[in-house]
Amino acid sequence: MNKKHQILNAAAKLFATQGFDGTTTLQIATEAGVTEPLIYYHFKGKDELFTSILQTAFEKYFTRLENLPRRTTIQFVQIANLINLHFAIVDEMPNETFLVMNTCPVKLNDPDHVCRANVDRQKEWLTGYLTQCLEEGIRRQEFVEMPIAPTVELLIGVISGLTRRRALKLDSNRQVRTATIDFCRRALQAVDAKS
Amino acid sequence: MNKKHQILNAAAKLFATQGFDGTTTLQIATEAGVTEPLIYYHFKGKDELFTSILQTAFEKYFTRLENLPRRTTIQFVQIANLINLHFAIVDEMPNETFLVMNTCPVKLNDPDHVCRANVDRQKEWLTGYLTQCLEEGIRRQEFVEMPIAPTVELLIGVISGLTRRRALKLDSNRQVRTATIDFCRRALQAVDAKS
């Protein structure tokens, strides 16, 4: 059990930093402190090892998403929650986030790959969450009038963009999180609601 | 000259869809309709071919950035311009954008790689542009008060996030561009300015 985890951790780290194709099974074995064949004892092959890591990471992520409260008096709280959650996840699982953000895209061309399924599921979930949130907020006049679908897409883009830059260590880490929340608040909330 | 371009195009396309490590020189040669050694006649190696494509793409991109007007009565116009420019670029050079967005990150670990230099230069440029823009906007009371540095980082994140999703064909293409501009306008402009 122990060595299996060592393999998973080493692989996650290497796949994240070097990509799937740029990482060799020998590197993984060495980094994990085991021999190459052990990888094949625990996993069917390099692909399954990759998929396994990915699936676990996405599972954790989706669990966190599902646990977000869906009924709040102020709708914007839900949006702030979503932003906070994504910033938190990058810090908690940096390797996995990096991996999803950078190694997945290459695999998105294959419609049968786990990446495709999970990325689609993520988009669907976020779309549902944000759509309901915006609709309710507008109905209650907490939010200003706006076209919902494009705004939802834009919000997803904002979240994934910021998450990615943080994973890539391209942001300088300071108050980006709170700035983002304030920024979105100003963009969404009706003037009356701000007081 | 002709065949050299065929190689460059084929390589750009393949690097973009399969990544650097996932693309073989044989694939490039086949896709370009030439033989492998010709690649080595025109380029030192796979690496140089890659950086060559990258450098050209970045050059085009930076040229476009430099041509943006820096003095406008309304500061937000500059921000809208920036957003529009990025959306335009994805559509004009989809392969190259995809390549920069997805193949570059893996190379960012190497501080000597062209990717690193260009990404840093991009960040620097955008930071300068946006910082000046926001400072001026706030000074003129066109924009609300806000912490400048984090907001700049966030705006960069927003732009790169949306660009990336469009390159990955993850957005559904509709009015995201205008929604983004409106969204930012509401978030930045002071209430008085809106009228």
Add this chain to the structure above:
Amino acid sequence: MNKKHQILNAAAKLFATQGFDGTTTLQIATEAGVTEPLIYYHFKGKDELFTSILQTAFEKYFTRLENLPRRTTIQFVQIANLINLHFAIVDEMPNETFLVMNTCPVKLNDPDHVCRANVDRQKEWLTGYLTQCLEEGIRRQEFVEMPIAPTVELLIGVISGLTRRRALKLDSNRQVRTATIDFCRRALQAVDAKS
């Protein structure tokens, strides 16, 4: 004891159909319903398992040969017996025959291999049996005059050829056995003896 037999049976079947080199210890273990290390508990290794099967099969075969009656009034009866015995053996131990016929040859280059010893012993025995048979038959004028040594070799070839084709399921099974006996009778017996 039970599992040991399962291993032997599985191995015999697999070696026969896939050859020695084409069969893995894992396949044998799986087919036998045991784990790989158990093979090594019962046998020194893959080689010993192979030779063990081979030796047992040859032992059965040689026992049958030894039990053939050596003194008959009509010499041809001994030849018919030999033919019948070989046809019978293919049907009784198809896997083992197949194995001897197809996996052995590759091992014949190694003069120290069990295959070599057994195949040599078989040739020697058959040569002795047939030589004596023919000599006696010719002496008694039951058989026509013929060069003995080449005829013996040819008879061995006939028997092994037919056995092999039956093991490979290349013959269509019909009256080949009786046809063979009649054929040989006509070829060997003097005209006078036929009446």
Add this chain to the structure above:
Amino acid sequence: MNKKHQILNAAAKLFATQGFDGTTTLQIATEAGVTEPLIYYHFKGKDELFTSILQTAFEKYFTRLENLPRRTTIQFVQIANLINLHFAIVDEMPNETFLVMNTCPVKLNDPDHVCRANVDRQKEWLTGYLTQCLEEGIRRQEFVEMPIAPTVELLIGVISGLTRRRALKLDSNRQVRTATIDFCRRALQAVDAKS
């Protein structure tokens, strides 16, 4: 062209003596005096190399068969021709014969393998040739009455058995060929015809 032939020869020799699974591509390369990748430059893989050798050998063999005269005054001449041809082939292409005789059988389980197709084709051809020969011989009363189908199968068995033993160097080489022809003559020809 030269090195390609060296590879083919080395492979034929090694496949013949060690079997397909028992032969490594490194052994082939070493024996051929080339490097391993060159094998893959000239052939798709080990399988194609094997198939290529097999196909060439069978082609030569079938060509020889087709050139046998089909109309002779004495039918037995055709049978003697067939026997002679097979003995000749073993001596001309010992590696290939060995290979067909010993490496093929393992592949016969796969109905799609080239071995299967060729072995079937061989059986069909020989059956047609011998059937016509026997029918005609019996009609002309050159041959004794006998059940045709089983005798044909037996003759094929005789030929392949003797060929195989010679390829395996199990016969002592002497007058087996003429003994076989005489043997078959006595078995087939009617008493009247013998004078």
Add this chain to the structure above:
DNA sequence: GATGAATGAGTGTTCATTCAT
């Protein structure tokens, strides 16, 4: 410019075998 032939250095994977339990 352009290519057919060739290769050193690896790549993912498998195999027979062992060892601690």
Add this chain to the structure above:
DNA sequence: TATGAATGAACACTCATTCAT
């Protein structure tokens, strides 16, 4: 007896690159 975990050695095959022409 029996097995889960582990490995050294090898295997078929690929890749970026070179060289003679």
